Amino acid sequence: MTDIAAARLKKRHAAETRFRVYGRTAIIIALSFLALLMGRIGMQGYSTFTTNTVSLSVYLDPARIDAGDLEGSNFDYVVALALLKKMGETDDDYGTNASEAMDLVSRDLGFQILNRLKAEPGLLGKTITVTGPMKANADLYYKGQLKRETAQADRRLNNHQLDWLDRLKADGDVKSGFNVAFFTHADSTEPEQAGILGAVMGSAMMLLVTALIAVPMGVLAAVWLEEFAPKNRWTDIIEVNINNLAAVPSIVYGLLGLAVFINWLGAPRGAPLTGGMVLALMALPTIIIATRSALKAVPPSIREAALGVGASRTQTVFHHVLPQAMPGVMTGTILSLAHALGETAPLLMIGMIAFNPGIPEGFTSSASVLPVQVFIWENASERAFHERTAAAIIVLLVFMIAMNAAAVILRRRFERRW
Amino acid sequence: MVMTMTLKPPVIRTAAPHSHHPATPQPTKISVRDINVFYGEKQALNSISVEIPGKAVTAFIGPSGCGKSTFLRCINRMNDTIAGCRVEGQIVMDGQDINDRSIDPVVLRAKVGMVFQKPNPFPKSIFENVAYGPRIHGIASNKQDLEGIVEASLKKAGLWAEVSDRLNQPGTSLSGGQQQRLVIARAIAVNPEVILMDEPCSALDPIATARVEELIDELRQQFCIVIVTHSMAQAARVSQRTVFFHMGELIESGSTEEIFTNPREPRTQDYITGRIG
């Protein structure tokens, strides 16, 4: 081998190594993006799953609570006084101390007292113990996300308030525990009371509508196209049309929903029914495509066997071909429903962006869904909502990964080699 | 139409009219010692040892699945590209074991060309197909050089007359037989010493097959050629030596005349008379 040839060979192998490194780097980049994304969201969100609750002994002062007008009484102030008393302080003339105290404890405690008094008016004048969440900022302080080291002007709580919080913790009045409220409450303007149950229910209802419309319709359409349709220009157009529909931006489906469902047919704005219908149209092409390829994979011998014993074409398809294709159909369906579950943009178009402090009452009433809840909370200015946004994303991702895993298991389990 | 059928024992001529056997036996080019090949757990070749002469055509015959193609792919280490394939043993070419770590398969494959069962021209022009090897190996120093190599290779492959006026057309536009001669031209463009052919005529019609066989016979003057075939007639027509494989084992090797007229092994006898296969 000449020197020139040897040098050339060396260069070629160096190029080969470089190329391999590019490829490996690309994969590492892609995977580290995934790790970064998941890691960041996990870090931002995990703290939501615990929360700090405080127990306070509250004197139900008849002078401050009007037994005749319980609703009109200021229970937040009563709770604030109880906290001040615990700290050995009293309110000043301007109410500064009390309002500082109110900044620490959730209004939920006030509501609890109201409800207990309603149920048992005799409690007036007695001292009761109520347990409830800390306000979001106080909670963040306990979780170390709001730090004393930050200049006082730059944080939401002043040194005075932080001293109180330290004392509460030291006295054992504050306990950290699993954040039940996050899973049992709907949205709220107070971050510590905001939960995802409303959004989860909304998502479930919407997905149910989507599935009920898109799955039968998509499967039947695919059956016709694959098994019955003649091969002509019309069916060619349908086929091209379905492939293109699958690639239409989701926001366009939102515009369709707004123009046709809401403005033309008068469907309710922001309701699971309307959202479900829009997402059904969006999921339809992918379900059709998945079902068609599952039907294609069923060998012709099955059809011939059924036709051979005198079954009609319809019987052949519905008794033999479709059941054989079912695992593939299910896999495609679950994947496209998982996709629909995470869809946001079209829902914004049909007005699903309202603040919904309750569990949706029905399919035609205004509701939130998980991804939209994420969007709404992300827009909120309070830091505690960012934590909750990440937590809501974790819940959303858990649902999506569960659905994807189900699809993968289904595919592995029933995968058939003919 | 009346058909008269006469039952005659199969006659296998060992020398085609155009074939000239070398008067002197050729020196050994490749000497194979104790090769075993595994696909995962499954053993595909069992302790193969054989000598392959230079400047002659050696045919590997045997029923399908007997391992002859696998063995062929050992000679230019194409088995390296198959995941889970493991080769053990020595293949010595020009005094060097090609399975040695110091041997670069890239260099080896430039020395040992290969032609496949189905013609596989690249989706490029005829010219670019032939120029591919010289380009990647940096054989031509300038454009004239490259054009010279392409022309010479196409001439050697007997294709020049048919394609000289349309070198810029895609290689895939040629007929099957022309495509196969094109990939032969592609293989000889890098001036190899050995050319491996894996059933090169199985996808061709009889006329194209005859052209390729003629070509093989001409190339024998310059190259060591190893051809895998399951047409015994083809082996008899083109080769000087024949190796018979069965179930992953080498049963018998020898001069083509010997194998076809006077096999030592009963299994070889059975195969060439059509009792197994």
Added chain:
Amino acid sequence: MTVLVALALLAAFSGGVFLLGRRRAVRLAGGAPASLHSLPGYHGAWVALWAGAPAALILFAFAVFGGRMEDAALRAQAPAAISQLSEQRQEVFWSDARAEARGETSSEVRWEGDLGAAMAAKVSEARQITAYGRIAALALAGVLALVGFLLAFPRLSKDFRARNRVEGWTGVLLIACSTVAVLTTLGIVLSLLWESLRFFQAVSPLEFLLGTSWDPQIAMRADQVASSGAFGAVPLFAGTFLIMLIGMAVAAPVGLFSAIYLSEYAGPAMRATVKPLLEVLAGVPTVVYGFFAALTVGPTFRAFFNWIGSFLVGGPMDALGQYLETVQNQMALTAGVVMGIMLIPFVSSLSDDIINAVPQSLRDGSYAMGATKSETVKRVILPAALPGVVGALMLAVSRAIGETMIVTMAAGLQAKMTANPLDTVTTVTVQIVTLLTGDQEFDSPKTLAAFGLGLTLFVVTLALNVFALAIVRKYREQYD
């Protein structure tokens, strides 16, 4: 609700009729089931279909179109009192009347005097119309169910081809389902065209497509004429294009190289781990990417550029330093990079399919010539796969253009024509969301502009998709 109850009753009726039909078929057979042309179940199903399907269709149509019909009936006679009101006020009047009648919350407008009286009259009229409409629909459905049953039932006989008839119905159902896909396209095209035409009555299409100033807020002021030149969409197209370019600059190399590595270099074990992980990345909802962009990537980039800037201030590149220190979270780069991350698995899985479609024989041919893997990829596989890869990249571009949540959450609202990735830009989809998520009057040019943008978006992505899918399809056929 009423419709649901009616549908349930109808289902029960059909079920009963099914049993009747089946029993009759069994009786007709007289102990020799094989003497029937069709199985008894088909007889039952046929009768049930006649009893149930037309009535269900009526109930369904009532549920879908009933509201519109009631509305039209209510508006048939406009009270004299509202004729002085502006067109928009009249709309509010009608929607209030309907809302009041349904017991929903109406607008905050107080209707007093003549208007109050007219409102009260219309509310009670609306209640009546709703009640009558409901009764009419239910009665019609009931009659249809009964008539269907009475007509179908006597036709059952031994030789009656019930199976063929039922299969005929099934065929109609299947065709109807397939038509929905076509109707969806038609719905998209027509609704976008219709609303856009209304928009283009106020703003000339030329101005919309060529104008360089976008400020839809201007048109919100009551004294402002809508076509005051605030609807030039070019800055939106420029912003969309810039973010798309950044996204593709990330996604194309990373996605393509990942696909090449996975299909040509990686062993089965690596493929089995990396591919599902990339699928996870592909399954992440875009709102999550948006959150990641807004709260992680944006602030990081900003801090980074501000930090660089702090070094340059006072030096020879003072101006650049000054600029870098003012860079904000919502730069095109943030949205573009995160969009690129989102597109990586899309590009890589499409390219993977396409590279795998290149026949193994070409690889073998190249390796046998002594080519290295990278030479084979660069000189044989990629040229062979080029059309497919181009198609895949075009589909990715289409995705990038139509992507909404990432840009809504991470890009800005300022319509600017700039090629500077550190600047804030806005996109077509961001503007659609902004225009349609505020308080809206449906007829204002501001709202309609969203449909103009939507139409543009649809046309561009459709063109890309049709072209790309055609390329990919042709490419696949080549190697099939």
